Amino acid sequence: xxxxxxxxxLLILLVGSSLxxxxxxxxxxxLCPFLGVSKKIKTAAGMGAAVxxxxxxxxxxxxxxxxxxxxxLNITYLQTIVFILVIAALVQFVEMFLKKAMPSLYKAxxxxxxxxxxxxxxxxxxxxxxxxxxxxxxxxxxxxxxxLGFTIAIVILAGLREKMEYNNVPKPFKGxxxxxxxxxxxxxxxxxxxxxx
Amino acid sequence: MNKIGERLYNGLIKENPTFxxxxxxxxxxxxxxxxxxxxxxxxxxxxxxxxxxxxxxxxRKVIPNRVRIPAFIVIVASFVTMVQLLLQAYxxxxxxxxxxxxxxxxxxxxxxxxxxxxxxxxxxxxSFFDxxxxxxGFSVALxxxxxxxxxxxxxxxxxxxxxxxxxxxxxIFVLAPGAFFVLAFVTxxxxxxxxxxxxxxxxxxxxGTGCTDDCSKCGKKGCEHRxxxxxxxxxxxNRKKADEAKKDNANGxxxx
Numbered sequence: 001x002x003x004x005x006x007x008x009x010l011l012i013l014l015v016g017s018s019l020x021x022x023x024x025x026x027x028x029x030x031l032c033p034f035l036g037v038s039k040k041i042k043t044a045a046g047m048g049a050a051v052x053x054x055x056x057x058x059x060x061x062x063x064x065x066x067x068x069x070x071x072x073l074n075i076t077y078l079q080t081i082v083f084i085l086v087i088a089a090l091v092q093f094v095e096m097f098l099k100k101a102m103p104s105l106y107k108a109x110x111x112x113x114x115x116x117x118x119x120x121x122x123x124x125x126x127x128x129x130x131x132x133x134x135x136x137x138x139x140x141x142x143x144x145x146x147x148l149g150f151t152i153a154i155v156i157l158a159g160l161r162e163k164m165e166y167n168n169v170p171k172p173f174k175g176x177x178x179x180x181x182x183x184x185x186x187x188x189x190x191x192x193x194x195x196x197x
Numbered sequence: 198m199n200k201i202g203e204r205l206y207n208g209l210i211k212e213n214p215t216f217x218x219x220x221x222x223x224x225x226x227x228x229x230x231x232x233x234x235x236x237x238x239x240x241x242x243x244x245x246x247x248x249x250x251x252x253x254x255x256x257r258k259v260i261p262n263r264v265r266i267p268a269f270i271v272i273v274a275s276f277v278t279m280v281q282l283l284l285q286a287y288x289x290x291x292x293x294x295x296x297x298x299x300x301x302x303x304x305x306x307x308x309x310x311x312x313x314x315x316x317x318x319x320x321x322x323x324s325f326f327d328x329x330x331x332x333x334g335f336s337v338a339l340x341x342x343x344x345x346x347x348x349x350x351x352x353x354x355x356x357x358x359x360x361x362x363x364x365x366x367x368x369i370f371v372l373a374p375g376a377f378f379v380l381a382f383v384t385x386x387x388x389x390x391x392x393x394x395x396x397x398x399x400x401x402x403x404x405g406t407g408c409t410d411d412c413s414k415c416g417k418k419g420c421e422h423r424x425x426x427x428x429x430x431x432x433x434x435n436r437k438k439a440d441e442a443k444k445d446n447a448n449g450x451x452x453x
Contacts, residue, residue: 026373028227080300081274177385184377
């Protein structure tokens, strides 16, 4: 990785995590919501916003827990257990907090929040941050960029699905197979971004 | 003895987690770049599934209903960590190839799904073999998909070249887009099988939809409904009670 302290390095990380190694289309994380909540652009955008919110927050919390609890106590091998519990608790907490403090935001994102707990992208980002030795700040940026990539991908897919909803496809290909083929073509397109870096 | 065979058959064929239930798609797509990786991932998941099913089944009377999901997650995560440390020590090359997808076994819905629908309501031995059957079904599916992608993309299976020299490998099949294409065709074949079974009047309710339905509307059943083992529910009045409690809570959020 490039020098993380410079602005250029951070920009490279932003583009790299959101477009080049897109979380869904090249790493296959968060596939269930990607396929499941992409029927309409509106719900897809809502899901994307909720994912950006949760992943950014989760990478911050996971980064802090890792650096100030797991490393000093020398129990980094417990990272998987700790991260999944932290994420589950965090999502629950965010849900309760939004319900009380920001009802309008809760109304917009609320239905998606429980779906995110089991989204492997959240845990995936937290683990990748640790694996690549990112600091807390870089980790948060990486989380934000990854979630941004997810949002870009899911909104594009939803747009395509809205267009082809009434298309005449062979019967066995109705539903999921067509969506997967579309996602495959999108993945080819996203391969083109690798020339950016 | 009969029960054991029935559980293995159930996991391998009747309710194959990948082909029939359409669960656990993330690892299915991500690690099947070669038959070897698919097999490695499948067996790793099998190990976790068997052990977590066994322990959850032993503890099923101790774990309170309300906190069962967090309890399952802790148990599964412990086994995943153990398996990951073992792989790091003894099979470092496989560990490198599978990378972050090993710890991500924790959120594989097959494991939580079996814990929820089978192990939490059945005796340890049956749960053990249920995990084994499901795990082997998953391994077979991943190995098949991996082999297919390896043949098309590189022209080898388990590293042995089997295609004639005149065959030019289609590189894209070992890259990310190829995973989507292969899975699309596998799902289409399963759809065709399903509709032909429907015509012959067979029960196809077990077939998963692969989550093309709107997830935000399946709080009541949908995704969780697919974990549901109708046989287990018939045997277990507890299951029905838990289900009714869940229905009361419109979004089922108390589980999370």
